[in-house]
Amino acid sequence: MEIDFSKNNDGLVPVIIQDSKTRKVLMLGYMNKEAYDKTVDTNKVTFFSRTKNRLWTKGEESGNFLHLVSIKNDCDNDTLLVEVTPAGPTCHTGTDTCWAEENTTNYGxxxxxxxxxxxxxxxxxxxxxxxxxxxxxxxxxxxxxxxxxxxxxxxxxxxxxxxxxxxxxxxxxxxxxxxxxxxxxxxxxxxxxxxxxxx
The missing domain is CATH 1.10.287.1080 (MazG-like)
Incomplete structure (x- = not known):
């Protein structure tokens, strides 16, 4: 997969996290090349935290890991769609998503x-x-x-x-x-x- 980490000066690409079963968007984060490689190696989604200025594996403190299912690149090669199986709430506030939505299947x-x-x-x-x-x-x-x-x-x-x-x-x-x-x-x-x- 060709990912253009060089488009932004900080070497980061936005990452949309989606539940592979419910199709709900859970959160948005950022990855650099190192975070991407660690995600692929461990099958646990790892971001580059802009506030902590380091790699951060979601769930490293809470245990609410995002288990990797698949990664897709967008048409410009500078945004990733990462499908996951979440182990618990995704948001640090304790809600299922960062938009305080319940992570349930919706059939429209x-x-x-x-x-x-x-x-x-x-x-x-x-x-x-x-x-x-x-x-x-x-x-x-x-x-x-x-x-x-x-x-x-x-x-x-x-x-x-x-x-x-x-x-x-x-x-x-x-x-x-x-x-x-x-x-x-x-x-x-x-x-x-x-x-x-x-x-």
């Missing part, structure tokens, strides 16, 4: 939809919420609805109406997310099973 819109479903379940207003009214009928009714939607997806898969197929697929996914929460699970639990199967 699907995570937002899960939060809406959880909110509707919590409010339990069966007159205003379809989700609450479906759950009020019991787990068997929720499971039955998932089965009905699955059959409709199969039927539409055999036809040529792509819009109808996608709409039925959306209905299936929506009801499946309801069923997951009714059983006490979330999408990340299913993803975890799939990840284990991949190995």
């Amino acid at each position: 819109f699907l995570s937002n939809l899960e939060a809406i479903i959880a909110d509707r379940i919590a409010t339990a207003d069966t007159k205003k919420s379809y989700v609450a009214s479906l759950l009020a009928n019991g787990i068997n009714k929720v499971a039955q609805k998932v089965g009905e939607e699955a059959v409709e997806v199969v039927i539409e898969a055999k036809d040529n109406d792509e819009a109808l197929f996608l709409n039925e697929s959306a209905d299936l996914l929506f009801h499946y997310l309801i069923l997951l929460q009714a059983k006490g699970y979330k999408l990340e639990d299913v993803v975890s099973v799939l990840e284990k199967r991949q190995k």
Whole structure:
């Protein structure tokens, strides 16, 4: 990997630290050539600390190491993206990230939809919420609805109406997310099973 440590007079390049699983950005640091070499040699992320004016391995005092997964160079060869497995909080303040964010997996819109479903379940207003009214009928009714939607997806898969197929697929996914929460699970639990199967 060609890294241009000479672009800045101090010989440092910015390093973006990202959790390899959750994809959350955890922190920003700086490396010189020596810090980069030590990171690669030890598989523990080492920075050049501008305040301490020395090499600094994240976790050397706290034990919250950043275990190296991969290093990628940007298009200008002067910024690194380092994917890690963190051993505990990343920030010195004790938070998961240096932006005080929780380091959890986020599936974008699907995570937002899960939060809406959880909110509707919590409010339990069966007159205003379809989700609450479906759950009020019991787990068997929720499971039955998932089965009905699955059959409709199969039927539409055999036809040529792509819009109808996608709409039925959306209905299936929506009801499946309801069923997951009714059983006490979330999408990340299913993803975890799939990840284990991949190995």
